[in-house]
Amino acid sequence: MHQKFDELKKAFDAALSAAQDKDILESVRTEFLGRKGRLADLMTGLKDLSEDERRAVGPSANEAKRAMEEAFARAESELRSRAVREEEWIDVTAPVFPEESIGHIHPVTLIQQKLEDLFISMGFMVLDGPELESDYYNFTALNMPPDHPARDMQDTFYIKGHPDQVMRTQTSPVQIRAMRKYGAPIRMIAPGRCFRNEATDARHEHTFYQLEGLVIDKGITFSHMKGVMEAVAVHLFGPDTKLRLMPKFYPFVEPGVRGELNCFLCAGEGCRVCKNTGWLEAMPGGMVHPRVLEAGGLDPNTYQGFAFGFGLSRLAMLKYGIDDSRLMQSGDVRFLAQF
Numbered sequence: 001m002h003q004k005f006d007e008l009k010k011a012f013d014a015a016l017s018a019a020q021d022k023d024i025l026e027s028v029r030t031e032f033l034g035r036k037g038r039l040a041d042l043m044t045g046l047k048d049l050s051e052d053e054r055r056a057v058g059p060s061a062n063e064a065k066r067a068m069e070e071a072f073a074r075a076e077s078e079l080r081s082r083a084v085r086e087e088e089w090i091d092v093t094a095p096v097f098p099e100e101s102i103g104h105i106h107p108v109t110l111i112q113q114k115l116e117d118l119f120i121s122m123g124f125m126v127l128d129g130p131e132l133e134s135d136y137y138n139f140t141a142l143n144m145p146p147d148h149p150a151r152d153m154q155d156t157f158y159i160k161g162h163p164d165q166v167m168r169t170q171t172s173p174v175q176i177r178a179m180r181k182y183g184a185p186i187r188m189i190a191p192g193r194c195f196r197n198e199a200t201d202a203r204h205e206h207t208f209y210q211l212e213g214l215v216i217d218k219g220i221t222f223s224h225m226k227g228v229m230e231a232v233a234v235h236l237f238g239p240d241t242k243l244r245l246m247p248k249f250y251p252f253v254e255p256g257v258r259g260e261l262n263c264f265l266c267a268g269e270g271c272r273v274c275k276n277t278g279w280l281e282a283m284p285g286g287m288v289h290p291r292v293l294e295a296g297g298l299d300p301n302t303y304q305g306f307a308f309g310f311g312l313s314r315l316a317m318l319k320y321g322i323d324d325s326r327l328m329q330s331g332d333v334r335f336l337a338q339f
């Protein structure tokens, strides 16, 4: 009886390896494994044996059955994948993805890269800072002690169980870190992500991008700042761009300014984007407050400097005519594909 199973297994293996297409494979299945096939036939024969003989033959009969079924499944799947390989002609030199699905650089990243190029050409360092900041670096060192009313303008996300940690509301804390690390003179920018507890609408997002700038040396004046802001404006928006400085309060500068660009959409005529003023608010900055210099470890009687914090998201919206800031974080490929 053992021998019969061995013989059947051999005949089956031979038939299987000769089966080169689906139809032959199917006929092998019917002949050997089918309900009335040779295996079933042999199994039926087992019931004519004595109980002792059955016990002796049973395990090897089952083993043969299992091996045959496995071998068949293997042959079947091999045949299937060979068919797929033959059907698909693969050009190994073709690009992995079609051109259009490679993706696009995000408009904020485009603006950031343009500005990094410009500032590096003017001798600025490009620095980075933590997004989770200490309350001290984010507020106090920037002349916003805990009771300062300006803190209300920058409500942020606090960390549960760590009252001294905040998601930074601005890139300005990098100013303090840079002054402490490198001293003066210094020229640096720090692009990065910021967070505020805002109700989101077309102009406000809880997550946005700024580019901080700081220049400190002996004899730095307001006109140095205006020169740098003008260089940025022309670099981003073209040679006809005009800049005007309007006074504005920021706790970390004195005096502070709101740098405005002439509206390139309506050429100063007045439109929806510039709220009919002909000017676009784009470049906040000012002369670094003496207390901020002190917090950075510098003597305000020796050093002066200016700082600015451009909203990269805002500049990208102006540059590319994006009318809803929520699109920036939407992850919508149709939006990104336009840049």
Ligand SMILES: [Zn+2]
Pocket: 263, 264, 265, 266, 267, 268, 269, 270, 271, 272, 273, 274, 275, 276, 278, 279
């Ligand atoms: Zn306008």
